[in-house]
Amino acid sequence: MDPEMDSQLKIGFIGAGNMAFGIAKGILSGNVLPVNVKVGAPSSRNLGRFQELGISVTHSNVEVVGSSDVVFVAVKPHLVPQVLSEVSQHVTDRHVIVSVAAGVTLATLEELLPENSVAIRLMPNLPCVVQEGALLFARGSHAKQEDGALLRSLLHRCGLVEEGPEAWIDIHTGLSGSGVAFVYLFAEALAEGAVKMGMPSALAHSIASQTVLGAGRLLRDSGKHPAQLRSEVCTPGGTTIYGLHTLEQGGVRASTISAVESATERARELGRKSAAGSRK
Amino acid sequence: MSVGFIGAGQLAHALVKGFTAAGVITAHRITASSPDTDLPTVSGLRKMGVSLTTSNKETVNKSDVLFLAVKPHIIPFVLDEIGPDIEDRHLIVSCAAGVTISSIEKKLLQYRTAPKVMRCMTNTPVVVKEGATVYATGTHAEVEDGKLLEQLMASVGYCTEVEEDLIDAVTGLSGSGPAYAFTALDALADGGVKMGLPRRLAVRLGAQALLGAAKMLLDSEQHPGQLKDNVCSPGGATIHALHVLESGGFRSLLINAVEASCIRTRELQSLADQERISPAAIKKTTLDKVLQQPGVTVSGVANGNGRSGLSLFNNRGSGIKKKN
Numbered sequence: 001m002d003p004e005m006d007s008q009l010k011i012g013f014i015g016a017g018n019m020a021f022g023i024a025k026g027i028l029s030g031n032v033l034p035v036n037v038k039v040g041a042p043s044s045r046n047l048g049r050f051q052e053l054g055i056s057v058t059h060s061n062v063e064v065v066g067s068s069d070v071v072f073v074a075v076k077p078h079l080v081p082q083v084l085s086e087v088s089q090h091v092t093d094r095h096v097i098v099s100v101a102a103g104v105t106l107a108t109l110e111e112l113l114p115e116n117s118v119a120i121r122l123m124p125n126l127p128c129v130v131q132e133g134a135l136l137f138a139r140g141s142h143a144k145q146e147d148g149a150l151l152r153s154l155l156h157r158c159g160l161v162e163e164g165p166e167a168w169i170d171i172h173t174g175l176s177g178s179g180v181a182f183v184y185l186f187a188e189a190l191a192e193g194a195v196k197m198g199m200p201s202a203l204a205h206s207i208a209s210q211t212v213l214g215a216g217r218l219l220r221d222s223g224k225h226p227a228q229l230r231s232e233v234c235t236p237g238g239t240t241i242y243g244l245h246t247l248e249q250g251g252v253r254a255s256t257i258s259a260v261e262s263a264t265e266r267a268r269e270l271g272r273k274s275a276a277g278s279r280k
Numbered sequence: 281m282s283v284g285f286i287g288a289g290q291l292a293h294a295l296v297k298g299f300t301a302a303g304v305i306t307a308h309r310i311t312a313s314s315p316d317t318d319l320p321t322v323s324g325l326r327k328m329g330v331s332l333t334t335s336n337k338e339t340v341n342k343s344d345v346l347f348l349a350v351k352p353h354i355i356p357f358v359l360d361e362i363g364p365d366i367e368d369r370h371l372i373v374s375c376a377a378g379v380t381i382s383s384i385e386k387k388l389l390q391y392r393t394a395p396k397v398m399r400c401m402t403n404t405p406v407v408v409k410e411g412a413t414v415y416a417t418g419t420h421a422e423v424e425d426g427k428l429l430e431q432l433m434a435s436v437g438y439c440t441e442v443e444e445d446l447i448d449a450v451t452g453l454s455g456s457g458p459a460y461a462f463t464a465l466d467a468l469a470d471g472g473v474k475m476g477l478p479r480r481l482a483v484r485l486g487a488q489a490l491l492g493a494a495k496m497l498l499d500s501e502q503h504p505g506q507l508k509d510n511v512c513s514p515g516g517a518t519i520h521a522l523h524v525l526e527s528g529g530f531r532s533l534l535i536n537a538v539e540a541s542c543i544r545t546r547e548l549q550s551l552a553d554q555e556r557i558s559p560a561a562i563k564k565t566t567l568d569k570v571l572q573q574p575g576v577t578v579s580g581v582a583n584g585n586g587r588s589g590l591s592l593f594n595n596r597g598s599g600i601k602k603k604n
Contacts, residue, residue: 225502225503225505225506225509226505227503227504227505227506227508228503228505228506230505231503245532245535245539248529248531248532248535249529249532249536251526251527251529251532253526253531254523254526254527254528254529257523257526258523258527
């Protein structure tokens with residue numbers, strides 16, 4: 001993307017929570033200038049850390065929209081209708097509205113915004129806060145390819161950014177939104193295994209987390225299939241193959257598949273509920 | 281070069297069928313011996329043009345490469361019987377699961393100073409020239425002997441040399457492997473039939489699917505996990521089916537099976553190594569027929585513990601004597 005264009009771009013955030021902060025950090029490590037970023041929240045509680053980055057803050061959502069080209073709506077899902085009705089009349093065709101609210105569909109967003117508004121639905125995940133997020137976005141009916149490309153270039157330092165049809169967003173939630181928690185569960189269990197075998201807990205946890213991190217980096221950066229990497233670790237008759245056998249006997253693969261499935265189905269269900277709710 | 285088979289059962293039949301189809305040796309240069317001439321494999325061998333005899337000695341005398349294709353617990357009897365007839369030219373290849381090279385060499389050293397012994401583990405698909413064979417080389421076997429065996433076995437499939445201590449694992453994997461595949465294929469066909477396919481078609485398609493998949497894997501640089509992914513379109517039929525397999529512990533069952541077969545092979549070996557086996561463990565008809573051979577007798581041997589039984593590997597002197 002054109003760095004000059006980026007540096008003139010004005011970005012706004014409605015909501016000052018962790019997700020907004022993570023995305024803001026990622027955006028600033030690109031070409032966007034802090035002076036061109038504004039964050040709005042009802043209380044000053046969360047605004048301090050934004051101010052430390054040189055970002056302007058306000059209590060007015062309307063002001064955020066007025067001074068921005070791209071607006072991230074980063075409030076809790078149940079607050080989205082209220083926020084959008086508040087700012088709707090100030091949204092013009094130059095705006096790109098990006099919602100990060102779980103379960104709020106593009107249809108709902110477009111209903112709450114003026115006709116022909118450019119809306120994009122974005123599902124980030126927690127590690128955005130350390131610039132290692134996995135983000136999937138879906139374009140609304142009036143969002144063009146260039147709008148998607150703009151978002152991609154803004155977010156690329158937040159982590160992995162991909163586009164897909166809206167139907168994939170719930171799957172992404174199950175895989176990567178919730179998936180982060182599945183990894184934490186696994187890391188905890190790894191550490192407990194070590195504790196059982198006699199290692200002190202603090203050390204076990206620290207090693208477990210580094211193991212997950214290291215394995216993750218190797219997986220992402222090697223470009224190899226995880227099955228390939230797994231095979232490479234397994235020396236014949238060695239410790240790893242014994243451990244893996246035990247995992248297989250425990251049906252870890254099947255329960256992991258099922259976990260992603262349940263989380264995805266729940267995301268779909270919540271999406272349906274919230275759509276029904278906002279239609280009342 | 282002539283090839284002989286002590287034993288004329290499934291293994292001998294499969295190997296002969298493969299060798300002759302591959303053209304690596306003609307049937308009239310092959311001799312096979314068995315006490316039981318009623319075996320269906322015996323007539324099968326005869327039809328292929330192999331010389332059949334009930335005399336193991338005759339097989340030995342007519343062969344250069346001698347395959348021991350009898351059940352593991354028969355091996356010691358056979359070795360005692362043919363020991364005196366082994367010459368320097370002979371290459372003894374044991375195909376018996378769990379029987380170590382050292383146990384065979386120990387037996388034959390009573391008769392010759394440098395018996396050439398090799399141990400191989402093959403599998404039944406040699407019959408269609410798609411066998412999986414590994415071999416280990418004994419103390420007195422030369423490099424050329426290994427090459428000769430490899431040439432023979434490579435004509436009927438894949439063949440490679442390994443360290444002897446891996447052979448039990450090979451038994452668990454590719455030795456027993458065809459049985460796992462047959463079981464899977466039977467069940468896959470059942471699945472097809474359940475969903476409406478005629479049985480014959482179901483069997484054909486199932487077998488072709490496994491054959492094709494195996495061929496793809498052998499021809500590919502890719503990991504089987506990657507090849508699996510290539511078949512699974514998002515939200516499609518295959519990934520749903522795979523989840524079912526995973527939920528049933530498919531992978532761990534297969535790992536367990538290979539492990540069980542390998543462990544059992546080791547158990548059989550250690551039973552033999554203990555050098556004691558009760559006569560009841562030996563199929564009566566086979567033993568009787570072996571005993572009917574000229575020059576073969578059995579003696580019961582009582583050891584220091586007061587146990588009696590047939591001693592398999594401990595006999596000194598000339599063969600085993602019949603107990604009166």
